[in-house]
Amino acid sequence: EPEVTQTPSHQVTQMGQEVILRCVPISNHLYFYWYRQILGQKVEFLVSFYNNEISEKSEIFDDQFSVERPDGSNFTLKIRSTKLEDSAMYFCASSVRGDYGYTFGSGTRLTVV
Amino acid sequence: DAKTTQPTSMDCAEGRAANLPCNHSTISGNEYVYWYRQIHSQGPQYIIHGLKNNETNEMASLIITEDRKSSTLILPHATLRDTAVYYCIVASGGTSYGKLTFGQGTILTVHP
Numbered sequence: 763e764p765e766v767t768q769t770p771s772h773q774v775t776q777m778g779q780e781v782i783l784r785c786v787p788i789s790n791h792l793y794f795y796w797y798r799q800i801l802g803q804k805v806e807f808l809v810s811f812y813n814n815e816i817s818e819k820s821e822i823f824d825d826q827f828s829v830e831r832p833d834g835s836n837f838t839l840k841i842r843s844t845k846l847e848d849s850a851m852y853f854c855a856s857s858v859r860g861d862y863g864y865t866f867g868s869g870t871r872l873t874v875v
Numbered sequence: 876d877a878k879t880t881q882p883t884s885m886d887c888a889e890g891r892a893a894n895l896p897c898n899h900s901t902i903s904g905n906e907y908v909y910w911y912r913q914i915h916s917q918g919p920q921y922i923i924h925g926l927k928n929n930e931t932n933e934m935a936s937l938i939i940t941e942d943r944k945s946s947t948l949i950l951p952h953a954t955l956r957d958t959a960v961y962y963c964i965v966a967s968g969g970t971s972y973g974k975l976t977f978g979q980g981t982i983l984t985v986h987p
Binding site: 766795797799804805806807810818851853855863864865866867868869 | 909913916917918919920921923924962974975976977978979
């Protein structure tokens with residue numbers, strides 16, 4: 763069964779450092795997403811991406827965050843200057859179209875120290 | 876997107892059917908009902924979705940009431956591996972580009 767692949771599975775970074783979280787969506791999917799889940803809290807929407815541009819973003823997704831699809835396969839989330847409160851599980855997801863079920867990756871646990 | 880109400884937790888015996896209810900009384904005509912689950916901090920897993928007709932796939936069945944104000948997810952023969960948090964989400968298709976708003980969900984515990 764096709765999978766969404768996320769790397770790394772766990773990343774530890776110092777406060778103020780830049781991090782890039784990487785995702786390889788399912789190859790024929792057209793819609794891409796990032797969600798995050800702070801420990802013990804709800805899964806929260808960050809951003810959706812379609813046709814090489816952001817289609818929607820949440821209040822969490824401020825100027826410190828950016829997304830990119832640098833080639834035909836990767837989808838990345840960059841946090842420019844990490845804060846302690848950015849510590850969370852970050853999930854990438856993709857879907858064939860916007861009204862269909864999404865496939866989530868297994869997540870990257872980001873720990874900011 | 877419409878809000879949903881789910882019980883905080885439910886128990887089920889292994890091998891029995893698990894029936895998870897969800898209320899979405901403010902659902903609008905173009906909004907779908909999606910069910911996802913999350914096993915122990917893994918990524919959410921899509922289960923099933925529907926608009927107004929009942930749906931069935933290899934994982935579960937989704938029963939949507941005629942007025943669409945509530946639905947029930949049915950796992951026909953629950954196993955220990957079905958222990959997870961189950962999320963009922965209402966979201967519009969098309970122009971919202973698939974943003975899902977997760978609530979707290981229902982913690983389903985399947986007992987031997």
